[in-house]
Every structure is written in C-alpha cells, then in structure tokens.
Amino acid sequence: MFRFYANENLSAVLVDELRRLGHDVLTSYEAGNANQGIPNEQVLTTATDAHRCVMTFNRNDFVALHRSGIAHGGIVVCKDDRDRLAQAQVIHEQLVQQQTLENRLFRVLKQNQPGMSQPIFIVREYPRP
Numbered sequence: 001m002f003r004f005y006a007n008e009n010l011s012a013v014l015v016d017e018l019r020r021l022g023h024d025v026l027t028s029y030e031a032g033n034a035n036q037g038i039p040n041e042q043v044l045t046t047a048t049d050a051h052r053c054v055m056t057f058n059r060n061d062f063v064a065l066h067r068s069g070i071a072h073g074g075i076v077v078c079k080d081d082r083d084r085l086a087q088a089q090v091i092h093e094q095l096v097q098q099q100t101l102e103n104r105l106f107r108v109l110k111q112n113q114p115g116m117s118q119p120i121f122i123v124r125e126y127p128r129p
Contacts, residue, residue, distance in 0.1 A: 001085055003096055005047035007056035008034045013080065017088035018055075024053060032038070044109060048073040053101045066105040074101025078108045081121075090121040103128065 001022045006015050008028040015025050028034045033046070040061040047054045053074030056062055060073050076095070081087055091108055095101070105126040 002074075002101060003050075003052045005031070005043070005050065005052040006056045007043060007054060007058060009057045009080075010055055010078070011057075011080070011084050013084040014055075014088050016032070018087050018091065021088060021092045023092070024052075026050070041070070044070065044072050044075070059107065063105065063107075063126060066126060069128065070101060074103070075105040076101075076108065079106065079110055081110055083110075083121075086123055090123060094123040 001024065003024040004018065004026070006025055010027070015027060018025050028043070031046070033043075038046075040058065044054055044062070045063055048071065051057040051073060053076060054062065054072070055076045055078065057078055057080045059077045062077055066072070066075055076091060076092070078087060087108060094106065098104075107124045107126060108121055109124070110121050
C-alpha cells in the first residue's frame with residue numbers, strides 16, 4: 001500500500017475510500033496546510049520529504065512540475081469526477097501493481113469506450129522528458 005499526501009482540492013470521499021482500501025492518506029488539512037495558498041512546488045516537496053506521493057485534481061501544475069525534472073515521491077493526478085468510489089478502486093488496482101511511485105506521474109481519467117454504455121476510468125503514466 002502507498003502513502004499519499006492529498007492536496008487540499010481532493011475529495012474527502014476519494015480520501016476515505018483509499019483509506020478503506022488500506023492506503024495511508026494524509027490530507028493537507030490534517031497536516032495544517034489547508035487554505036494557505038502554498039505553492040504547488042512546496043506541496044510536492046512537503047510530500048516528498050514525508051515519503052508520500054501527492055494526489056491532486058490539479059493536473060496542469062503538477063504535470064509541469066513532473067516534467068521539469070524535480071525529484072518527487074510520486075504524483076497521482078485525478079479528474080474531479082462524481083464516481084469517486086470507482087475512481088479510488090481504479091487507483092488502488094493500478095498502484096498495487098507498482099514497486100515504487102518515485103519520480104512517476106499517473107493520471108486517472110474517464111473515457112468513453114466504443115460499445116460500452118458507461119465511461120470507464122483509465123490510468124496513464126506520463127514519462128519524464
């Protein structure tokens with residue numbers, strides 16, 4: 001199981017479900033860092049120093065940080081979606097197959113699939129340049 005640092009915009013339902021699935025999730029609120037306008041680079045550094053992977057809805061900024069080459073404990077970028085329980089399950093199933101998340105970025109998104117009546121979540125890893 002993995003240790004996450006949930007950025008302040010992450011859903012409490014998603015956090016609770018990941019915890020139920022056995023992951024250690026620390027929220028920015030629990031860490032005393034909520035509503036302070038902390039720069040994303042500092043969020044990433046704080047998580048990395050605590051041996052945690054950042055989990056966030058903030059795709060653009062964290063993809064840019066990942067691509068900048070800065071060392072980090074991992075980043076999981078999620079789409080803000082109402083089906084948070086299914087989203088947590090997909091994250092869990094993908095990540096339990098990984099040995100490490102260090103310096104890796106995974107993006108969880110929802111796509112319509114041909115022949116499917118419901119969209120499904122997929123996970124993509126973004127390589128470093």
